[in-house]
Amino acid sequence: MLISKLFIIVFVSLTSLSQASNILVMMPIGGQSHKITFNSIITQLANRGHNITVFSPFIFKQNVKNIILKTATSEDTVKSILQFINTNPIILFSTFKNLITSCCKSSLENSEFKEIIVSNQQFDAVIITSFFNECTLMLSSLLSKVIIQVAGGPMFPWMFLPVTQPPSFVPNPLWPVTDKMTFLERTYNAINSISVKMMSHYHLLGDIESTVWQHYPKAPSIAEAEKRVAFVLQNSDPVLSGPNPSLPHIIDIGGLHCEDAKPIPRDLNDFIETSGDHGFILFSLGSNVKSKFLPDDKKQSFLKALARLNQTVIWKYEDDLKETPKNVLVRKWLPQQDLLGDNRARLFISHGGLLSLQEAVYHRVPIVGIPVFTDQPGNIARVVQLHIGVQLLYNDITEENVFNAITKILNDESYTRNVKKYSSIFRDQPEKPSEKAAFRVEYAIRHSGENLLLKANNSFNLFIFYSVDVILFFITIIVISCVIIKKLY
Numbered sequence: 001m002l003i004s005k006l007f008i009i010v011f012v013s014l015t016s017l018s019q020a021s022n023i024l025v026m027m028p029i030g031g032q033s034h035k036i037t038f039n040s041i042i043t044q045l046a047n048r049g050h051n052i053t054v055f056s057p058f059i060f061k062q063n064v065k066n067i068i069l070k071t072a073t074s075e076d077t078v079k080s081i082l083q084f085i086n087t088n089p090i091i092l093f094s095t096f097k098n099l100i101t102s103c104c105k106s107s108l109e110n111s112e113f114k115e116i117i118v119s120n121q122q123f124d125a126v127i128i129t130s131f132f133n134e135c136t137l138m139l140s141s142l143l144s145k146v147i148i149q150v151a152g153g154p155m156f157p158w159m160f161l162p163v164t165q166p167p168s169f170v171p172n173p174l175w176p177v178t179d180k181m182t183f184l185e186r187t188y189n190a191i192n193s194i195s196v197k198m199m200s201h202y203h204l205l206g207d208i209e210s211t212v213w214q215h216y217p218k219a220p221s222i223a224e225a226e227k228r229v230a231f232v233l234q235n236s237d238p239v240l241s242g243p244n245p246s247l248p249h250i251i252d253i254g255g256l257h258c259e260d261a262k263p264i265p266r267d268l269n270d271f272i273e274t275s276g277d278h279g280f281i282l283f284s285l286g287s288n289v290k291s292k293f294l295p296d297d298k299k300q301s302f303l304k305a306l307a308r309l310n311q312t313v314i315w316k317y318e319d320d321l322k323e324t325p326k327n328v329l330v331r332k333w334l335p336q337q338d339l340l341g342d343n344r345a346r347l348f349i350s351h352g353g354l355l356s357l358q359e360a361v362y363h364r365v366p367i368v369g370i371p372v373f374t375d376q377p378g379n380i381a382r383v384v385q386l387h388i389g390v391q392l393l394y395n396d397i398t399e400e401n402v403f404n405a406i407t408k409i410l411n412d413e414s415y416t417r418n419v420k421k422y423s424s425i426f427r428d429q430p431e432k433p434s435e436k437a438a439f440r441v442e443y444a445i446r447h448s449g450e451n452l453l454l455k456a457n458n459s460f461n462l463f464i465f466y467s468v469d470v471i472l473f474f475i476t477i478i479v480i481s482c483v484i485i486k487k488l489y
């Protein structure tokens with residue numbers, strides 16, 4: 001006992017001897033799911049003794065200094081998410097614009113944040129979200145030599161992409177296809193990917209640059225700032241993310257928030273026991289899509305379909321719900337991973353958010369996916385492709401369709417078999433993704449952000465990337481030779 005205590009003391013003092021760095025984390029924009037990703041990275045870095053300052057609308061409970069950004073995220077915004085169903089990605093993108101520019105303005109006007117920039121304080125590293133965060137990306141190089149980007153999900157085509165993603169097999173995540181696309185899907189995917197990229201370039205980024213330059217004329221342009229990023233840590237995993245081209249400084253840290261289940265609370269456990277060997281179903285539409293905003297007819301369809309099951313159902317529902325069948329329990333908050341990790345969990349009814357799906361795969365639970373917006377349609381397309389779940393479209397929600405989607409999975413072993421197979425691939429990694437993330441941050445600090453890893457600078461130039469010039473050169477030679485040969489004979 002004494003020896004182990006002594007060991008801990010020695011160990012702790014040794015680790016604190018190793019360089020504690022001052023790190024600034026900037027996540028001025030992003031939802032709950034981005035917070036979860038950052039939370040894992042911050043926990044890992046804080047445990048390693050680093051001194052962390054976080055600029056974000058969220059409060060992080062670790063031993064960090066929080067600078068809170070007040071933004072207008074009201075219940076109304078959340079309510080309106082259900083309106084985005086079936087919205088074309090291009091229109092969806094343009095609706096984001098106001099939100100992003102206003103978030104940039106309020107970031108620049110935040111007095112505590114301003115103080116940091118004006119005082120010319122230097123950090124050993126800054127870690128920023130890549131989600132619509134060109135605003136603080138521009139400021140990063142004023143604050144540190146070491147810049148790390150974190151992508152909380154797939155890299156959208158309008159983002160700064162360290163390597164060009166060919167629309168032939170990398171789907172625009174806003175659009176429900178996988179790497180295997182028909183000719184028409186590829187055409188549409190190319191149009192969509194290119195138009196959101198152009199919209200971002202001509203419609204959004206100029207505004208962000210002029211907003212930042214009004215306050216800080218010394219900040220580099222977005223294109224210049226992007227080149228100074230040492231690493232991109234992306235929440236991408238070997239199972240749910242399809243194949244895509246990468247570079248050595250893009251590090252996959254997918255599934256970093258997944259952890260083994262703890263025993264579930266007594267009341268939930270007692271409820272689950274009432275269905276004996278039939279097990280239970282977990283139903284949650286995540287943090288942005290709230291079940292309480294579902295229209296009444298759809299709520300009734302769910303309740304009627306669920307009442308016909310032998311399983312108990314635990315539904316994350318953010319309000320009181322009257323007249324629930326006796327096998328359905330609603331709760332405003334649920335320990336989702338602990339429930340998914342319980343061996344009586346038979347099925348997960350989910351909106352298809354990336355983190356929820358990673359948890360389902362990690363804990364081996366098949367899925368009924370009801371995609372609503374952003375990357376959810378694409379995520380569920382992947383789930384269907386892997387045969388680890390089925391899709392139920394929002395517009396198709398009726399008692400019969402809900403019942404059929406659920407029983408299809410309960411009565412067919414192959415979904416569970418597949419999810420178990422993919423789970424073991426998902427879990428089989430040389431190190432925990434959060435350790436990998438922290439290692440890369442420390443590595444970049446040790447080498448002063450000097451990126452010795454390959455960065456294909458030419459990948460931004462599509463002309464060179466696709467060797468168009470080389471192909472044209474060959475065509476020219478062939479044409480000239482043909483002409484000469486024809487003249488000779």
Ligand SMILES: *[C@@H]1O[C@H](CO)[C@@H](O)[C@H](O)[C@H]1NC(C)=O
Nearest residue numbers: 021022023051052053065121
């Ligand atoms: C921790 O970071 C804060 C904010 O940058 C700074 O004021 C403080 O001096 C740092 N503490 C240490 C021990 O470096």
Ligand SMILES: *[C@@H]1O[C@H](CO)[C@@H](O)[C@H](O)[C@H]1NC(C)=O
Nearest residue numbers: 278308309310311407410411
């Ligand atoms: C419920 O269980 C009974 C007996 O095991 C079975 O016959 C019935 O088909 C089950 N109902 C559903 C909806 O799965």
